[in-house]
Amino acid sequence: MDMSFLAMARRLPRTALRAFTLAWAADRRALLSVLAAETGQGAARAFGLLATNLVLVELFAAGPTPDRVRSALPSLAWVAAAGALGAVLAAWSTAATGALEPKVERLATVRYLRRAARVELEAVEDSEFHRLLDSAQYGAEAARRMVGYSVGVLNALLALVAAGGVLAVLHPLLLPLLLLIALPRGWASVRTARRRYQSFLAWLEHARARRVLAELITSREAAQEVRVHGAGGFVLDHFERMAARAEAEQTRLARAEAVTDVTASALAGVAAGATYLALGLLLVSGGMPLAVAGTAVLAIRTGTADLGSLVMQVNLLYEQALFFQDLERVSEEAERRAIPVGGAAVAERPQLVRFEQVCFAYPDRKAPALHQVSLTLRQGEIIALVGENGSGKTTLAKLLAGLYRPTSGRILWDGVDAAELDREQLFDRVALVSQDFHRWPFTARVNVAIGRPGAPDGDDRLERAVRHADAHAVVDELPSGWSTLLARQFAGGVQLSGGQWQRLGLARAHYRAAPLLICDEPTAALDPRAEIETFERIRRLADDGQSIVLITHRLASVRHADRIYVLSRGHLVEEGTHPELLAAGGHFAELYGMQADQYR
Numbered sequence: 001m002d003m004s005f006l007a008m009a010r011r012l013p014r015t016a017l018r019a020f021t022l023a024w025a026a027d028r029r030a031l032l033s034v035l036a037a038e039t040g041q042g043a044a045r046a047f048g049l050l051a052t053n054l055v056l057v058e059l060f061a062a063g064p065t066p067d068r069v070r071s072a073l074p075s076l077a078w079v080a081a082a083g084a085l086g087a088v089l090a091a092w093s094t095a096a097t098g099a100l101e102p103k104v105e106r107l108a109t110v111r112y113l114r115r116a117a118r119v120e121l122e123a124v125e126d127s128e129f130h131r132l133l134d135s136a137q138y139g140a141e142a143a144r145r146m147v148g149y150s151v152g153v154l155n156a157l158l159a160l161v162a163a164g165g166v167l168a169v170l171h172p173l174l175l176p177l178l179l180l181i182a183l184p185r186g187w188a189s190v191r192t193a194r195r196r197y198q199s200f201l202a203w204l205e206h207a208r209a210r211r212v213l214a215e216l217i218t219s220r221e222a223a224q225e226v227r228v229h230g231a232g233g234f235v236l237d238h239f240e241r242m243a244a245r246a247e248a249e250q251t252r253l254a255r256a257e258a259v260t261d262v263t264a265s266a267l268a269g270v271a272a273g274a275t276y277l278a279l280g281l282l283l284v285s286g287g288m289p290l291a292v293a294g295t296a297v298l299a300i301r302t303g304t305a306d307l308g309s310l311v312m313q314v315n316l317l318y319e320q321a322l323f324f325q326d327l328e329r330v331s332e333e334a335e336r337r338a339i340p341v342g343g344a345a346v347a348e349r350p351q352l353v354r355f356e357q358v359c360f361a362y363p364d365r366k367a368p369a370l371h372q373v374s375l376t377l378r379q380g381e382i383i384a385l386v387g388e389n390g391s392g393k394t395t396l397a398k399l400l401a402g403l404y405r406p407t408s409g410r411i412l413w414d415g416v417d418a419a420e421l422d423r424e425q426l427f428d429r430v431a432l433v434s435q436d437f438h439r440w441p442f443t444a445r446v447n448v449a450i451g452r453p454g455a456p457d458g459d460d461r462l463e464r465a466v467r468h469a470d471a472h473a474v475v476d477e478l479p480s481g482w483s484t485l486l487a488r489q490f491a492g493g494v495q496l497s498g499g500q501w502q503r504l505g506l507a508r509a510h511y512r513a514a515p516l517l518i519c520d521e522p523t524a525a526l527d528p529r530a531e532i533e534t535f536e537r538i539r540r541l542a543d544d545g546q547s548i549v550l551i552t553h554r555l556a557s558v559r560h561a562d563r564i565y566v567l568s569r570g571h572l573v574e575e576g577t578h579p580e581l582l583a584a585g586g587h588f589a590e591l592y593g594m595q596a597d598q599y600r
């Protein structure tokens with residue numbers, strides 16, 4: 001909230017320069033066209049004013065009126081020529097600005113999204129970072145607007161230099177008086193912009209919550225409970241109350257703006273009065289001829305209009321710059337929290353992954369989710385992670401996949417600490433079927449092939465993956481087969497059942513063909529036959545050399561695991577094979593007994 005006017009004034013040129021660099025990168029030809037057209041317009045305007053002065057001098061000169069008009073004609077032609085040139089240049093500037101603006105917005109958006117996609121998972125889960133991301137959403141649009149407003153500022157500035165230059169030539173007193181008229185308006189605009197932005201920041205969380213509430217009412221996920229449980233009225237009621245509070249803030253802003261504006265207008269009025277009084281006194285005292293006074297009035301009028309527009313444009317630019325700075329800030333933060341690039345190479349087929357005394361705590365939680373966990377996974381082995389809800393199984397899987405880094409302890413891949421490995425390569429060795437694997441709103445084909453975008457042998461690979469996950473039946477039933485869109489919210493989109501989705505998720509993980517497969521509850525939505533078959537298939541993958549980490553609550557299905565690790569409240573409490581753990585009569589045996597009893 002470093003919002004003092006001076007601090008902002010110091011930062012504005014730097015921000016404008018960044019926007020300019022962005023525009024240069026987006027389309028330098030369009031940018032140069034805009035600059036040329038605007039400078040040309042400024043020159044044409046100054047020239048036009050000077051020519052007007054010559055017209056007036058001729059008209060107010062002594063002699064018969066027809067002669068005076070005749071001698072004013074050449075200057076009048078110059079006035080017309082300057083006007084025509086200005087109009088052509090303005091049209092050129094409009095066309096170039098129109099071409100430049102969307103490119104700047106696209107470039108700003110793509111840069112920001114590229115950085116956002118590369119941050120650590122921890123940052124994505126951090127509400128503060130999300131808040132930044134939300135406020136930065138407006139930044140790309142602000143970058144676009146900054147182009148237009150910068151052009152406006154340039155235009156008004158050059159026009160002002162033209163009018164001011166002419167005034168300074170006419171009489172040295174007139175220029176400071178002109179500035180005096182503009183000062184109160186400038187003050188008012190900046191004050192209002194700052195107030196609006198401060199309010200935006202203070203109310204951002206509120207606006208986000210309101211948006212979430214509004215989306216809930218229309219979302220497909222909540223649609224059933226909105227109706228059957230009557231949750232719609234409840235949510236709407238909250239939305240209305242929150243909206244009413246936001247409206248009160250808008251009213252406060254509007255009132256404050258009105259008071260500021262009226263004060264500024266009064267001060268500007270006094271300054272304008274003083275200017276015209278000075279002009280009158282100069283005329284009366286004979287310090288200025290009538291023709292010059294006529295031009296001065298013209299220059300003051302256009303000059304105040306130009307100043308007004310300059311103040312407005314600077315103000316708009318300033319306001320957008322505040323939003324653009326958010327984008328810059330989030331880019332810096334995303335860069336700071338980015339997944340590091342480079343590092344030691346990871347073997348194509350890692351032989352051994354070891355957890356050594358690994359602890360992990362989520363940043364917003366006091367109690368660690370994992371406490372001194374040590375385990376080993378060899379190539380071609382299946383290990384199973386079991387334990388009650390919240391015992392830390394998924395967290396462990398995410399650490400293994402390289403999504404989190406241990407708070408203490410080490411994860412060694414063939415003896416090398418994962419912290420030193422090239423994370424991109426590490427990700428490349430892992431396939432995930434997580435509990436919440438993503439249901440991409442794309443076609444069935446893409447939903448599988450997105451497991452490894454850009455994989456070379458398209459259809460064969462797809463066929464193998466589908467056969468493995470027994471997803472044929474799912475795809476055969478779809479109206480357009482592989483090309484069916486799996487997003488009900490779009491025309492022609494189809495909705496799959498949970499189990500059908502799960503088969504596609506499994507096919508996706510198989511399509512990825514990574515040496516390490518992590519299956520987190522891969523069969524929760526499958527019917528009993530499909531579940532048994534799936535576990536059997538997963539087991540066969542290990543025979544082909546894939547290492548598998550299986551997380552499940554179906555304790556009978558971990559029989560074939562080479563080793564079972566039992567977690568409880570983040571601690572590793574038991575490990576062994578299925579028969580060993582049953583014989584030990586510990587935690588696993590107890591859980592297994594409870595499940596088995598249900599079937600007896």
Ligand SMILES: Nc1ncnc2c1ncn2[C@@H]1O[C@H](COP(=O)(O)OP(=O)(O)OP(=O)(O)O)[C@@H](O)[C@H]1O
Nearest residue numbers: 125362365369387388389390391392393394395396
């Ligand atoms: N992103 C997160 N941020 C903060 N805490 C989390 C996060 N994910 C999980 N936790 C917490 O960490 C602990 C372990 O969760 P985890 O998801 O690893 O358990 P789990 O054994 O996979 O549970 P389940 O069987 O229910 O899937 C829980 O207390 C959970 O509340």
